Amino acid sequence: MQSRDKFFIGNEWVSPSSAQTFEVMNASTGELVATAPEGANADIDTAVSAARAAFEHGEWANSSPNDRAEIMERFLAALAKRGDELAQTVSIQNGMPIGLSTAFEAEYSAGLLQYYAEEAKNIETALDIRPSQMGKETQVKKVPFGVVAAIVPWNFPVTLAMSKIAPAMAAGCTLVIKPSPGTVLDSYILAEASLEAGVPAGVLNWVAADRDVGAYLVSHPGVDKVAFTGSSAAGRLIAETCGGLLRPVTLELGGKSAAIVLEDADIDTFIEGVPMACLLNNGQTCFNGTRILAPKNQYQKISEAVADLASSMVIGDAMDPETQMGPMASKPHRERVEAYIVTGKTEAKLIAGGGRPKNTPQGWFVEPTVFTDVANDAVISREEIFGPVLSIIPYEGEDEAISLANDSEFGLGGSVWSADSEHALKVANQVNCGTVGVNGYVPSIGAPFGGVKGSGIGRELGPEAVDNYQSLKSTYIMS
Structure with missing residues (x-):
């Protein structure tokens, strides 16, 4: 160059x-x-x-x-x-x-x-x-x-x-x-x-x-x-x-957005949306839904599906058209993300990733990482990691899901997933953030974008x- x-x-x-x-x-x-x-x-x-x-x-x-x-x-x-x-x-x-x-x-x-x-x-x-x-x-x-x-x-x-x-x-x-x-x-x-x-x-x-x-x-x-x-x-x-x-x-x-998966959501549809709504740009996107809120009666199924997705993503050189997950932007930033992963291992259960991919000895790569059994007051739930690290948080009832989503110093983005888009919209209207997606998330050029709180x-x-x-x-x- x-x-x-x-x-x-x-x-x-x-x-x-x-x-x-x-x-x-x-x-x-x-x-x-x-x-x-x-x-x-x-x-x-x-x-x-x-x-x-x-x-x-x-x-x-x-x-x-x-x-x-x-x-x-x-x-x-x-x-x-x-x-x-x-x-x-x-x-x-x-x-x-x-x-x-x-x-x-x-x-x-x-x-x-x-x-x-x-x-x-x-x-x-x-x-x-x-x-x-x-x-x-x-x-x-x-x-x-x-x-x-x-x-x-x-x-x-x-x-x-x-x-x-x-x-x-x-x-x-x-x-x-x-x-x-x-x-x-x-x-x-x-x-x-x-x-x-x-x-x-x-x-x-x-x-x-x-x-x-x-x-x-x-x-x-x-x-x-x-x-x-x-x-x-x-x-x-x-x-x-x-x-x-x-x-x-x-x-x-910054943000620490919540992706609320409602009980009637189609899990396959949600998993298809995770790369864009939760892991966009190697996790280095302010509106990423890095807190996934899952109902307790489907918690294990959703957690396993997210872990399978993270483990199957193609990691590689950013210039390769097949790459789905590239490196962190810099060596210091990778170290910052890795420090959060170390903290996460003391707070929750690691079910995918957590290290550096073996096929990329050069560059600043971090595996897509998924934690379960995460409390909403954990460090990895509260602070913006700005990397491919997801926390799956259980909830019981939509009122608790909304409460957990709003229990954050941030309020930039979020998403709500349901087989009934009108139902999802009613929940989305109760989430305290500047932007929210229904069954997906992509900022629209023609609509205002920004956040509340921090x-x-x-x-x-x-x-x-x-x-x-x-x-x-x-x-x-x-x-």
């Missing part, structure tokens, strides 16, 4: 302010594949200045919603041409199976740009005129916040970047995007696509950096809005900073996401 030595700022390839670099590793082999520059505070200053100039004085500042939509459509065309390259780059960096990276990082991310290009066309340019109780009338309009700091994690780096970029562009904002150091190479492909598409200078700027420099970006005086996806711990620190600055922030954070503030996706990048301005006409 190609090493990089520049940042993309103001539509130019800009030399970094220091000689520090990130090493990009192949998650499936543990081998070094490329290097990329590590940003410092000075690089953030340059990027924010470029975004500020574009917002206040550049071509973008005077563009109409239809103008923005046209530019976004050109960006979409340039991005679509690079779909295979994006998917391959992501899979090498973080171990996402290539079939999944093609579907999500290439196709879903392009769908986001297409969706928000259409949303841009629908933005009302006419003023909302309202009666005034103290004067002639009031004009109300939505205006873009300005410069957005977009901080993107490593698990779905393209999709989660585009979930911020696309609605922010539709709203008329400009962005400074900080990708994760472990998945920095895909950001260069996005930058090349935006340059080819003629996105005006300063609208999109990329600087990869560590957490300290990311914190500098969050608190930068030239930033008007922060959009972050990542851990709940990091999100709380960002929320504290933004609260002190009275700066708008959207936080899409899972975040605000929503991405859907037309509501554009509102995250706009403020309301009222002009009082007195006479």
